[in-house]
Amino acid sequence: MYNNEEATPAFTAFLELLGETVCLKGFNKYAAQLDTKTDSTGTHSLYTTYQDYEIMFHVSTMLPYMPSNPQQLLRKRHIGNDIVTIIFQEPGAQPFTPQNIRSHFQHVFVIVRVHSPCSDNTCYSVAVTRMKDVPPFGPPLPSNGLTFRDPAAFRAFLLAKIINAENAAHKSEKFHAMATRTRQGYLRDLAENCVSTTPLDTAGKLNNLISLASKRKERIRAREGAEMGALGALIWRVLAQDFSGGGAELPCALAISSEYIVLAHCSTKEVVFNCFCADVIGWTAERLALKIFYGRGDHVALRVPEGSAQDIREVVQRLKALTIGCETVDMTLRRNGLGQLGFHVRLDGTVSEVEEYGFAWQAGLRQGSRLVEICKVAAVTLSHEQMIDLLRTSVTVKVVIIPPFEEGGARR
Known part of the structure; x- marks a missing residue:
């Protein structure tokens, strides 16, 4: 697969259907880690856009070929580190099996087989294989095994399929763990290298040192309740009523972001409830209790311990800021x-x-x-x-x- 030197006419026609061949030197759009200055990763590549996405393909026949290196490590460095790989097959090719590929990153293979290439009857069939922990993704393949004869429809289907494949693969255990480690690293770097030991209340001392200021500036105070409009999730400890378990109360963390409302069990860490903020239609607030209504009138019932009435008021304020709902x-x-x-x-x-x-x-x-x-x-x-x-x-x-x-x- 990595040793193909030239593209066949059928493969060239397939590439022309997917996108446009661009010169890499001086290319100022998304380049997918290809060299755009010295041509070390080839002189040209395949680029396209679909809806709001930019796509740069790593094409084996466009990456540098090294006759002295049978493993073609330069090509493998790019294609072997891609999450989604398209396998193009011409008539008579042996069935593809991912067991022939050794990679820690390639999680989805989209197999495209051309039929009657370079003719008026050219059409394509598609198959997909994925790692076990990659969730299913659309658009669905034709259930009756039909081939794609309309080039525009086939292109739209294939680009949507590979974009969704990439997004689905990020939910797999491996990539989820990698993302978690990366975030932890950023947080650790912030905590270790970007934290000041200077007390906040130093305005008086600074004013004595800075002689250029003709008038003492008032300290800017954060607007009270500004966090209620934050995009990220705000979290409160609550007791959620389990209607499926006879009405027992579950200790949960209630998280409300700009998009989701989530209840996670404090002990098992499992999500016991979630909905979109856009689904919330109203709420009933009491001093220590809250009902949140969503959808067609379903609701989730919450309670906070004595002494935490402020939490209910904060949750209601958050709901007012992020949903279309109102008080019942x-x-x-x-x-x-x-x-x-x-x-x-x-x-x-x-x-x-x-x-x-x-x-x-x-x-x-x-x-x-x-x-x-x-x-x-x-x-x-x-x-x-x-x-x-x-x-x-x-x-x-x-x-x-x-x-x-x-x-x-x-x-x-």
Whole structure:
């Protein structure tokens, strides 16, 4: 594989389909560790873009060939250290097996076989092999084994496949461990080499030494609560209710980043709950307890120990900063003379219509509100018929709602 000196016409056609051949000397875009100054890694290579990605291929026939080195170490240094490798096969080639490749880095092989090359009937078939700890990734291969006849569709499929393969491989045990070690190294370097022993409160002493300043500058204070808008995760210790385990409370770490909400068990380190911040639609906050509603009205229940009420306030502040949700509202609804509540509710628990100036309207219920609890029963656990029956037959109807957006749309 590393000893091919020249590209065949079929391989050249495949390369032209993937991208453009660029001159490396002076190349100022993504170069994938290729030499762009002295041509030590060849004079040309294959480059392309796909959506927001730049891709530079390490092409065996474009990397320097050394007749005196049968292992072609210069080529292997690049291709053998790539995570994703494309194997191009022409008609009659033996089936590829990754057992022939010895590499600690190559985790995914995408095998492309050309059929009827250099003709009007040229088409391609694709197979993929990956290491066991690399999770599956898309786009899926044609289930019926069909070949790709449309060049544009094949190119889009193949580029998406190799990009997703690279991202999936980074979740494997080896690359996850490497990333963890790298981050630990950066943190250790910060702690050892970038930490000052100078006390923070030195403004008075410095002002005595600096004579050029005509006026003492006020110390800049960080805005209170500025961390609530941080992109990274903020973490609180909580007790999470385990609905699958009979309601037992699990000691967990609650982490809220700009994208995710995660609950991790403090002892096992396992993630017991996660959702996107974009899925959060509301919350019910008490002094030491919190319910976070997400999706169609599912919720996770949390509690903090006595003396940690500030944690609940901080979590709510974080949710306000990062989600579209809002505080829930408790309502007790009265019936009119006909026994009606004066509103209609959809399958998903959202209110579709409210009788103007009726009892429900006077209580504050509006179109677009979402019922998340009806008579202390989670609405998401009820069918539409059960929801209607509970609203019709309960003597006292107490509901918990999530108000709509100001323009009237439901939070979803």
